[in-house]
Amino acid sequence: MKIIVSIKQVPNVTKVKWDEDGSLIRAGLPTIINPVDKNAIEAALQLKEKHGGEVTVVSMGPGQVESALREALCMGADKAIQLTDRKFAGADTWATSYTIGCAIEKIGDYDLVITGVEAMDGNTAQVGPQMAEYLKLPLLSYAVGLEAEGNKVRIKQKLGDYERTLETETPALVTVEKEINNYRVTPIDKILEAFEKDIPVWGVDDIGADLVHLGLKGSPTKLRKVYSPKIEKGQVEMLDGTPEDIARQVVGKLNDKFLI
Amino acid sequence: MDFTLSPVNKMVKKAAKDFCERIVPEIDAYMAEHKDYPPDLMEKFAKASMLGFDVPKEYGGLETTNLNLILLIEEFGKTASTCFLPLLMNNSVAETICHWGSEEVKKKFVPPLCDGSAWATMAFTEPDTGSDPKMLTTTAQPDGDDFIINGCKRFISMANKPGYGVFICKDLSLAGESQDSTAFIIDKSSEGISFSGHYDLTGLDGADTCDVYFNNVRVPKENILGKQGQGFNVLLRWISGERIQQAAGMVGVGQAAVEESKKYSLQRNVNGMPMGYMQGFYWMLGEMKVKVDACRLMVYNAVLRQDAGKSFDTASAEVKVFTTPLIQEVTRMGVQFHGSYGYSKEYLIEKLFRIAMHQGVVASSLEINKTIVGMTALMSK
Numbered sequence: 001m002k003i004i005v006s007i008k009q010v011p012n013v014t015k016v017k018w019d020e021d022g023s024l025i026r027a028g029l030p031t032i033i034n035p036v037d038k039n040a041i042e043a044a045l046q047l048k049e050k051h052g053g054e055v056t057v058v059s060m061g062p063g064q065v066e067s068a069l070r071e072a073l074c075m076g077a078d079k080a081i082q083l084t085d086r087k088f089a090g091a092d093t094w095a096t097s098y099t100i101g102c103a104i105e106k107i108g109d110y111d112l113v114i115t116g117v118e119a120m121d122g123n124t125a126q127v128g129p130q131m132a133e134y135l136k137l138p139l140l141s142y143a144v145g146l147e148a149e150g151n152k153v154r155i156k157q158k159l160g161d162y163e164r165t166l167e168t169e170t171p172a173l174v175t176v177e178k179e180i181n182n183y184r185v186t187p188i189d190k191i192l193e194a195f196e197k198d199i200p201v202w203g204v205d206d207i208g209a210d211l212v213h214l215g216l217k218g219s220p221t222k223l224r225k226v227y228s229p230k231i232e233k234g235q236v237e238m239l240d241g242t243p244e245d246i247a248r249q250v251v252g253k254l255n256d257k258f259l260i
Numbered sequence: 261m262d263f264t265l266s267p268v269n270k271m272v273k274k275a276a277k278d279f280c281e282r283i284v285p286e287i288d289a290y291m292a293e294h295k296d297y298p299p300d301l302m303e304k305f306a307k308a309s310m311l312g313f314d315v316p317k318e319y320g321g322l323e324t325t326n327l328n329l330i331l332l333i334e335e336f337g338k339t340a341s342t343c344f345l346p347l348l349m350n351n352s353v354a355e356t357i358c359h360w361g362s363e364e365v366k367k368k369f370v371p372p373l374c375d376g377s378a379w380a381t382m383a384f385t386e387p388d389t390g391s392d393p394k395m396l397t398t399t400a401q402p403d404g405d406d407f408i409i410n411g412c413k414r415f416i417s418m419a420n421k422p423g424y425g426v427f428i429c430k431d432l433s434l435a436g437e438s439q440d441s442t443a444f445i446i447d448k449s450s451e452g453i454s455f456s457g458h459y460d461l462t463g464l465d466g467a468d469t470c471d472v473y474f475n476n477v478r479v480p481k482e483n484i485l486g487k488q489g490q491g492f493n494v495l496l497r498w499i500s501g502e503r504i505q506q507a508a509g510m511v512g513v514g515q516a517a518v519e520e521s522k523k524y525s526l527q528r529n530v531n532g533m534p535m536g537y538m539q540g541f542y543w544m545l546g547e548m549k550v551k552v553d554a555c556r557l558m559v560y561n562a563v564l565r566q567d568a569g570k571s572f573d574t575a576s577a578e579v580k581v582f583t584t585p586l587i588q589e590v591t592r593m594g595v596q597f598h599g600s601y602g603y604s605k606e607y608l609i610e611k612l613f614r615i616a617m618h619q620g621v622v623a624s625s626l627e628i629n630k631t632i633v634g635m636t637a638l639m640s641k
C-alpha cells in the first residue's frame with residue numbers, strides 16, 4: 001500500500017505572540033509537527049505495518065520545514081519530500097492545497113493520502129478537503145478509525161455525538177482526528193536511519209505548478225484582521241430531547257426567524 | 261573537547277523525553293502498586309528500540325554510541341523512576357557479552373537482550389565478600405562438560421526475571437591460581453536456582469533486588485564468558501561502563517532537582533513576591549545548577565573516551581567520585597528549598613533525594629572508586 005502523508009510545521013502555540021492585525025508572529029518561535037499530523041503519520045505507519053508498502057511524507061514551508069520532515073522519517077516514514085520555493089510563500093488554504101496537490105500528482109501511484117483534520121495555528125480544516133477536490137479523490141474526513149482491505153478503505157467518522165462508518169475505493173484522501181491513535185515514541189533505530197536519508201527539495205518547476213495559483217498572488221483569501229468578536233448577551237433557551245430531536249427543534253427555530 | 265550535540269543526539273534526547281512523559285508514568289503506577297517491574301517492560305523498551313545501543317547490528321543491536329545511551333538515561337533520571345535500571349542492564353550486559361564472548365555465545369545470548377525477550381543480570385556481590393574476588397564463596401566445580409554452581413549472590417537486580425545473568429564465581433578448577441574467578445552466563449530459570457523476596461530499599465522504588473541461591477546448578481562449559489580466570493576482569497570492565505550510565509541517570513536526577521526547585525520558587529509567594537527572587541534562594545539555585553552542569557561535563561568526558569575506544573576505567577571511577585556527593589547534595593538542597601513540603605511524598609524532590617542516595621553504594625561503592633582514582637594517581641608516571 002502506497003501512502004502519502006501531508007504534514008505541516010507549526011509554531012509551538014503555547015509560546016505565541018500576535019501582531020496588531022492579529023496575525024501570528026512566527027519569527028523566533030520554536031516549531032513542531034502539527035500534533036494531529038503526527039496521528040496521520042502514525043495511521044499511515046500502522047497501515048504499512050499491516051499491509052506492507054511505503055509511506056512518503058510531504059510538507060510545504062520555508063527551509064526549516066526540513067526538521068519536521070526529518071522527524072517524520074524518525075517516526076518510520078520511508079521517504080520525505082520538501083516543498084520549498086519563494087513563490088509558495090503567503091499561500092492561503094487553497095493555494096496550499098493546490099501546491100501540495102501538484103506535488104502528490106508528481107509523486108503519483110498512490111493508494112491513500114492522509115493528513116490531520118486541521119493545523120493548530122489556523123484551525124481551518126480546509127486543506128485536506130481542498131486537496132481531495134483538486135486531486136478528484138473521494139474524501140473521508142474526521143476519521144477516528146481507519147482500515148484498509150484490498151482496494152477498499154473504511155473509516156469511522158465522528159461528528160460531535162454522531163458516528164458513522166464510511167467506505168470508498170482507493171485512491172482516496174483521509175483526514176484524521178487525534179483520537180484515531182496514540183502516535184508512537186520515535187524509535188531509536190529509525191532515528192539513526194533517518195539521518196542517513198536525503199530529503200529532496202522541490203520547487204515550482206519540479207511540481208509543474210501554474211504560477212497563477214501559487215503563494216500570496218494565487219490566494220483568493222486575504223487576511224485583513226483577526227479579532228475577537230464582540231459578545232452580546234442574549235436569551236438562552238435550553239432544549240430537551242435526543243440529539244436528533246434537538247437538531248430538528250434548532251432548525252425549526254432558525255427557520256422561524258428566517259435565518260436559514 | 262567538543263560537547264556540541266549532533267542532530268541525532270538531540271533527536272534521541274527528544275524521543276527519550278517523549279517516552280518519559282507518555283510511557284513512564286504508567287510504568288511507575290504499576291511499580292507503585294506491585295512493588296515490581298511490569299512484566300511487559302522490556303517489550304516497551306524494545307518497541308521504542310532502546311536496547312542494544314553499543315551492540316553490532318548483526319546481533320540485533322543499534323550499533324550506535326554510548327553518548328546516545330547516556331543522553332537517553334539522563335532523561336529517565338529526571339523522572340526519578342527506577343525503570344531505567346533494567347534498560348541499563350540489558351544494554352550493558354549485551355555489550356559485555358559482545359566484548360568477551362565467542363561467536364556462539366554472542367549469537368545465542370545477545371539477540372534476546374536486544375529484542376527484549378530476556379532480562380539481563382550481572383552478579384558479583386555476596387553476603388560477606390566485599391570487592392575482593394579472592395573472597396568469593398559462590399563456587400563452580402567442573403563436572404564433565406559442565407560446571408556445578410553452589411552458593412549465594414546478594415542484592416541482585418532483575419535476578420528473578422526470565423533471561424540470562426552473568427555470574428562471577430570462584431572456579432575450583434583454578435584453585436591455587438592468582439586469578440581464580442570465572443564469569444558464567446546462566447539461564448535464571450535453571451533447575452536449582454531460587455530467590456529471596458525483594459529487598460525494601462530506601463530509594464529505587466519498585467526495584468526487584470533480591471538474593472539468588474544456587475543449589476547444584478548445572479551450567480555447560482560453553483557458557484563461560486571470556487576465559488577461565490578472567491571473571492573479575494569481565495566485572496571491572498562492565499562496571500566501568502555501568503558507572504558512567506548510572507551517573508548519567510543521576511545527572512538527570514540533579515537536573516530535575518534544579519527544575520523542581522525553580523518551579524516551586526516561582527509558585528510560592530513570600531511577602532507578595534515569588535520566593536525565588538529572594539537572594540538566599542537564587543543563590544542556592546545557582547549553586548545547584550553549577551554542580552549539575554559540572555557533573556554532566558564529567559559524564560560526557562568519560563563517555564566520549566569510551567566511544568573513542570580509549571581507556572575509560574579511571575575516568576569512570578572519577579565520574580563516580582565527583583558526581584555522587586554533588587548530586588546527593590543538590591537533591592538535599594532541593595529538599596531544603598521546598599521546606600517542609602520537600603520532606604513530603606507529595607513532591608517529586610523527596611523521591612529524587614532518595615534515589616540519589618543509591619549512587620554511593622550501588623554499582624561499586626564511592627570509596628572503592630576513590631581507591632581506583634587515588635592508586636592510579638599514585639602509580640602513574
